[in-house]
Amino acid sequence: MMGPNLVAGFWARVSWSPRRAAPETPRFATQGHTSAVSAASAGRHLQGVAVSFGAPDTLISDGGIHLLLAGEIYNRDEVAKALGNASAAHGSDATLVLAAWHHWGMTAFRILNGRFAAILLDGGGRVVVATDHAGSVPLWLRADAHGIDVSTEAKTLAGLPGTPLDVAGAQLLPGGTGVHRVQAGTALILETVQGEVRTANRVYTWIPPVSRAAVGEEIAVGRVRRLLAQAVRTRLRDDPEPTVVLSGGIDSSGVAAHAVAHGGLVHSVSMGTEASDEFEPAKVVAGHLGTDHSEMTIHSSDLVRELPWAVWAAEIADHTILEYLLPLIALYRRLPPGPRRVLTGYGADIPLGGMHRHTEPLDLLDSVIAHDMATFDGLNEMSPVISGVAGIWSTHPYWDRDLLDCLISLDPGLKRRYGRDKWVLREALARMLPAETLSRPKLGIHEGSGTSSAWTALLLEKGVPPGRVEQCKAAMARRMHDLIVLRTRHPDEISFDEVLAATEKGRTRHAL
């Protein structure tokens, strides 16, 4: 198995004086090979650690410019062609990004279509940080009088000593740690001068479109089919044995169908609990496509007790998103170890309004889609750390920049049509999947796996009144986030029962 060859995450400090001690190894949730990196230019020193899945080079340098790139680029051919350098398409992604930077400067980040986070030390002593269009690789930073720390995991910055400084243009996390989040689709240029950090420039590299295209059925369907095929192909990266996490829903089945169409052996895996699963629908798809399919049953009480791991990976305090991510994290943690590239059907419902299939009329459906697209940032649903905790690289074709642009901007009447949700996607997959898969109604991952009900059941069992379950979940999630991300505790040290007891005690105290 070839597996991915990339940097999955990094932590780096840029300062104006060389550190006497070697940088301490930060405690990443992402499991991979760690290597120290260092570089210097224009009186600035970069020292850091990259965590990688088999990547041969981590830090790339050329002409006094140094780049650390986590993740990968999907429009490599296009970029290489525009650079007039066909061979650039055959080097590493970081080399391509550096070439793009030399050519375009900040505009490079408007041209790249990828799943990445980057830090670049330019020749003039400035620090450039950038996310992909969707911020799908979360990127965090913290500044103090000694320099700027940048990391793909907030927890590695939260415990740093020194008084944190404000960084304009990035989003400060609550909690007093001074950690900021670099927003989705932005690139920042930061300047460090002794004791001060200044945001010299902030560039938006992508904004979800709010315009809509009323095109004919055939054109819309053809466009979605072509762009999905391309999004899957570029994410396979010639891996001879990719894995698709498959529910048998239309989104993941579409990804599996295109992966199989591109040849090679495709593994598929489906998870469920003793309470609920989607094994039959997934088996129908796997049988039709001929994937190497497996099923995994996880006991729901084990699943819920892994919530601290979901917080450790996603670094969020939103209990509904944690419920979506938990079954996937539990699945990834139980796959046989080894390098692995996973493709998911995650995220298709956001631009297509799949969660809002009963929302009438069409303009309301469209408003909800516009709202969801305006508020996804910071939820970290697409974070590679979700699978990185198991040493696995995951990528989400529906959030490919070109496909996403297309899906968002379709007339909502193409998303819901003839009484069917996600109509345009179902049509685009006609002939590739069995009829029962094409017409299968959406079922959320938290529903299909029984995750929401498992957490609820455990709380009811512990005596939480039904009317307070949601509130209790929210409070537990906030507490876990506080302990695990802001106070950098390891998830194995955090017990579900203790968090619940402390949450309930805090509530009682509050009520008195």
Ligand code: ATP
């Ligand atoms: P639909 O949204 O129509 O139900 P779907 O099941 O593919 O299609 P979601 O329910 O939104 O999509 O789930 C998001 C993604 O998470 C899926 O596309 C799939 O990759 C993964 N996933 C969801 N449920 C499971 C499961 N039970 N086993 C394995 N992977 C799953």
Ligand code: MG
């Ligand atoms: Mg879906």
Ligand code: MG
């Ligand atoms: Mg979804």
Ligand code: MG
């Ligand atoms: Mg589903």
